Amino acid sequence: MIAAVLFFGIVPTACVANEATQIRNVLFIIADDLRANVLGCYGDAICKTPNLDALASRGMLFNRAYCQGTSCAPSRQSMMFSRYQGVGPVNLGQHFRENGWYSARVGKIYHMRVPGDIIAGTNGLDVASSWTERFNSPGLEAHTPGDYACLNLNEFTDSLENRQSTKMPHRMFVSVQYDGDGSDQADYKSASKAIELLREHADERFFLAVGLVRPHYPMVAPRQFFEPYPWQQMLLPPQQTGDLDDIPRLGLASTISSKNPIGKYPDNQKRMWSAYYAAVTFMDAQVGRILHELDQLGLRETTAVVFTSDHGYHLGDHQFWQKSNLHEQVLRVPLIVSAHGYPAGKSDSMVELVDLFPTLSDLTGLEVPASVQGKSLVPVLRDPSTVVKKHAISFHQGYSLRNDRWHYMRYRDGSRELYDMNTDPGEFDNRASDPLLVETISDLDRNLDRSLLEFGIQPSGRDLKGE
Ligand SMILES: [Ca+2]
Structure with missing residues (x-):
């Protein structure tokens, strides 16, 4: 272990080495289906993400971070095992747990069906070896009482009957806005559980992984989160005539405006943007609650904070909806790493989600297992101009x-x-x-x-x- 600390990427300046050894804990937060460029800190002028913007202002924001899989299951598995394809002998949570850390999952880290596993409160494809303890956060999702819309079917109702919840492709066009404070929602419960675990485990080394399910559909949020985004003011992505003519069959998304009822309802496409933004802001508020507690407990200086998403999302770009193709809006993910002693900044270095495993090992002084295929980003955290790889690879x-x-x-x-x-x-x-x-x-x-x-x-x- 000591040898690992000495040999894994610690630059020979006493100052930085001292700072680096202060990091004992990891708070890892991952959103679901979040495209990078809707965050304020990634340049969106409309969407309100004050808590993530604040995290970015004190950490390193990666402008060119890419996922390896283009939907939940493959991307999350690849990230957790740091393998481009398939699994290795050890995953990220397991690595911390087996080295004496308290390792906990709250919410969705490996694949869970959203909304199926959220409504049922089940583990989905979780990998039990990762965790000392794990906690699911159930919620009503599309069945939350309030104003429901299924935007591709142009249905608007406050009835709880016959809501689209699990059927494709309708479920991806569902939003619910309702009167409430959000405390009934899965992500709110996940943040509350994370706060509880931070308090309980403040005195030991922890790897706390919190998986928030928004802005993955159904886009459910209290009414006040929709209010900043009147649908009439939403701008749709620019389109080009004949755009799809030069995209090969295997490069097309499975849901395309011209082949789905959503294409008939441009106003509802704007409502999709409004609902997505509302879900992002709701998710951001939960991140804020967790980070506030981290500060209250005085853990910021000893805890590396990571925020990312499993992949991006199409909201009508190229007439595409959802994920599962190789275009930039799907592959590019937000990535912010904030660790005391490392400078704040932005980096254009090419990085991948497989890099998180070795980065977090490196930051906390753990040896990087031989099965890991990613590269430590600690050199980039020290100097954002450092190049650790020439390109990112993704699969679909x-x-x-x-x-x-x-x-x-x-x-x-x-x-x-x-x-x-x-x-x-x-x-x-x-x-x-x-x-x-x-x-x-x-x-x-x-x-x-x-x-x-x-x-x-x-x-x-x-x-x-x-x-
Ligand atoms: Ca996802």
């Missing part, structure tokens, strides 16, 4: 490689997308067939395959015999 129907300039997707049938993110950040112009970019694609293929092989994955979507 094939692969995505995202580097400083390019976003390249190669699907399992060999079809491709390529976007110049410097000039086309909205990903409208697929340049995979551009004859001027043959060399570029060949380089990207080589880099992608090299990384896949390094992580024990046999590349597909490409004839490798010519190499």
Whole structure:
């Protein structure tokens, strides 16, 4: 253990080394289906996220953080095991627990069906080896009494009968606004439990993982959280004629405006934005409650605080809804790491969710297990300009490689997308067939395959015999 502390990434300046050793605990908070660019600290001018903005102002905000899986289950598993695909012998919570930390889960860390497992109060696909203790936070979700809407079906009612709760694709268009303080909601209960556990375990080393389920549908929040976002004032994502013509079949989202009733209701698309924002602000308020308690207990200086999401979300960009495709709005996640003794700032370094396991091990002086495939971000926490990796890799129907300039997707049938993110950040112009970019694609293929092989994955979507 001592050797690990000495050898794992501690730079030889006494000052920083001393500061780093003060971090004993981890407070890990993950939101669900949260796209990075709706947070105030990521540049959204409308959405109110004061608590996350405050966390970002005292920590490191990662502008280029990417998930490896494009839906809850694969992304969360990959993050917790720090494996690009599949599982390893040890996961993040287990690593802390087996080294003497109190390790607890509150809410959704591994996959849980939302809303099914939330309504039932069940564990979902939780991995028990991770935790000393675990706590579920049940809630009524779409069945919360109040003003219910199923926006793709254009249904608005306060009746509790026949609400869309688990049926696809309708469930993803459900919102409920109601009179209340939110204390009946799952995320409020998770924050309350987290506060209780912080008080109980303030005197021992802890790894406390809190999984909030908003803004994942159904977008339920007290009325006052909707009020800052009148739907009439919401702006829909810009569209381009023929946008989908150059996206291969495997690159399309499964829910597309032109093939779903939501396409007929532009006003309801605006209501989706309003409800998503309301759910984000409600989630932010719960983060605020937890962080307030951390301060009250005087634990801020000894606790690394991490905030992220399992993946992003489409709200009508490219006419796409939800997740499960390789475009930027799905792959890019918010990531804020705040640890006393490390400077506040913003980093454009390319980072991935698989990097959290080694980062948190490194911050608390734990050895990084050999099965871990991510890289410690502690060097970036010290200096935001540090580059720890050239690109991020993600998986769905094939692969995505995202580097400083390019976003390249190669699907399992060999079809491709390529976007110049410097000039086309909205990903409208697929340049995979551009004859001027043959060399570029060949380089990207080589880099992608090299990384896949390094992580024990046999590349597909490409004839490798010519190499
Ligand atoms: Ca999710």
